[in-house]
Amino acid sequence: MSVLDRSSLEDSPLADLHALASELGIDGYRRLRKADLIDAILARQGGENGAGTVEDAAADAEAAERPRRGRRGRRGGRARRDADEGEGEAEAEAEAEGPVAKVADTEPAERVAEGVVELLGNGSGFLRVSPPDPSDDDVYISAAQVRRCELVSGDRVGGPVRPPRRSERYPSLIRVDTINGKAADEVAEGIHFDDLPAAFPTQRFALNSDDPTLKAIEWLTPLGRGSRAVIAGGPRAGKSEALRRIAAALAAQDGVDVTVVLAGVRPEEIGDWKEHGPGEPAVALSFAASHDAQSQAVERAVETAKRIASRGGDAVLVLDTLDGLHPHAARKILAAARDIVDGGSLTIIATASKPVGGETTVIALDAALTSTGRFPALDLGASGTLRPELLVGEAGADAIAQARAQALGVS
Known part of the structure; x- marks a missing residue:
């Protein structure tokens, strides 16, 4: 599929066509019908001097509009209407005839x-x-x-x-x-991202941290390239702090492109991320922003991360928080994470008050443990990773199962 062929232009919204026409220097493009506008864009993109065609179409559109304007403008009197129509005809003739030579004389070489x-x-x-x-x-x-x-x-x-x-x-x-x-x-012409084959993560992220909560996350709820993870817990459970430390650990690794997205957080948390986070957030919206504004900003960041992964890179998007989004939007964003077979990966690690569904890893934090300073503040019974043996081996998966059984008091 050509980048600017007719079918792709026909599928584009009118606003995108207007933006493209503006870039190409097409005059009068806002007066053109969509089909005429596409013809004008193709003429200009094809290396032809499309000014004459465009201006003729603009003049036709002007002429088609003029009778309606004349009927609406009776108050101004016959003399004013005749003068306006005379000026309009002169302008239309000038637009239809003059710009071709003008553009040819003044337009610089590409x-x-x-x-x-x-x-x-x-x-x-x-x-x-x-x-x-x-x-x-x-x-x-x-x-x-x-x-x-x-x-x-x-x-x-x-x-x-x-x-x-x-x-x-x-x-x-x-x-x-x-x-x-x-x-x-x-x-x-590449395959659409959502159609790329995905597999369970097999490459574990080594967090290499002395923080007790991060150590517990690394070995008891392991994260891998392509993980779809949610850090869940009630208010003051330490979700944002845990996410920030994970982001810092991942940003220090080679070959990983980390993007920080803040949507629906407290204004004070935006300042904390900017001061102590691994980098400037790509998106920073407080809870005062509407659900739609938050969803659109997050989706733009996800689209960028998708492109990195589809070209073989390893993208990580850390998102604080999913709570301000519509449930469908939250699931759609989280579903973008995947380990692409024989390709790159997109890892999404987000905070939320509870899991949204579809996660490969859930990291549940216990607010009671956090508030009393007892770390790691991991609720092991509510946490877990699907197919952990792919990340930590069979022995590691057995150790996780034993630790969870001990935490739940099951022999």
């Missing part, structure tokens, strides 16, 4: 840029031509292009660039031609 993608929190990004430092030569990449080409931070991308317009500071990428040395349409 410049090609190549650099490294750096994504922003709103879904758009920049092409850093001298990474990692920003410069005035960097190129803006729209959110629509990021989604269409499934770009992630660190991708090396190339494509033609248009100069900045009057109100813009940076040039804009017209289209993505190459991604990491491959043709963009070739990269786009």
Whole structure:
């Protein structure tokens, strides 16, 4: 499937088409019907000077609108209406005839840029031509292009660039031609992430911590690449602190891309994460944000992590918390975690007041133990990992079963 072929454009929402038309410098695109707009985009993308076609379509749209405007504008009197229509005809003629020559005379030759993608929190990004430092030569990449080409931070991308317009500071990428040395349409033809085969995690994360709770988590509720884990417990059970320490331990490991997402937390916890966490959170929303705002922000972060995993990387997303999301949204986000067969992995470790279902690992914390300073504060009876023998071996799995039986008073 071509990155910008007709079928993909027809499947795109009108807002994305408007954004693309703006990047391409198509005038009058907001007055075009969707089919005409797609024709204009294809004409411009195909290397043709589509200005004449676009302007003609814009003039047609203007002419179609004019009778309706005339009927609504009776109060202004015949003279005003005639003057307005005369001006409208002159403008339509100027749009239909003038811009073709104007564009041909003034439009500069297409410049090609190549650099490294750096994504922003709103879904758009920049092409850093001298990474990692920003410069005035960097190129803006729209959110629509990021989604269409499934770009992630660190991708090396190339494509033609248009100069900045009057109100813009940076040039804009017209289209993505190459991604990491491959043709963009070739990269786009990959299997959809949700259709990639998944397996139970087999590579254990070594937390290497002296913290007693983290030691208990590492050996009694082990986490692996591709785990779908929830740290559960009531208020003041220590969920956020445990998650922060796990995130710090994972961020210190080579080859692991850790993303911190805060949604629905206390404002004070955002400050704690920024000061003591492993890095700046990609998303930081307090509980004052709406359910929809939280879900959309988290889903954007998950989409980025999916792209890393689908290209063979090991992504870890730590999320505090699932409690502010709709139950369906929480399950959908958690379901993205997987160990891809013969590929990368996406690990999601989230906090919640209780498990949401579908986890491969549940880490239940005991608020009573935490409040009295008795650590590890792990409720072993309510905790567990599916198929632990894949992570710690048969002997390790037997040791976990014995520890749980002892905690539950079962002989």
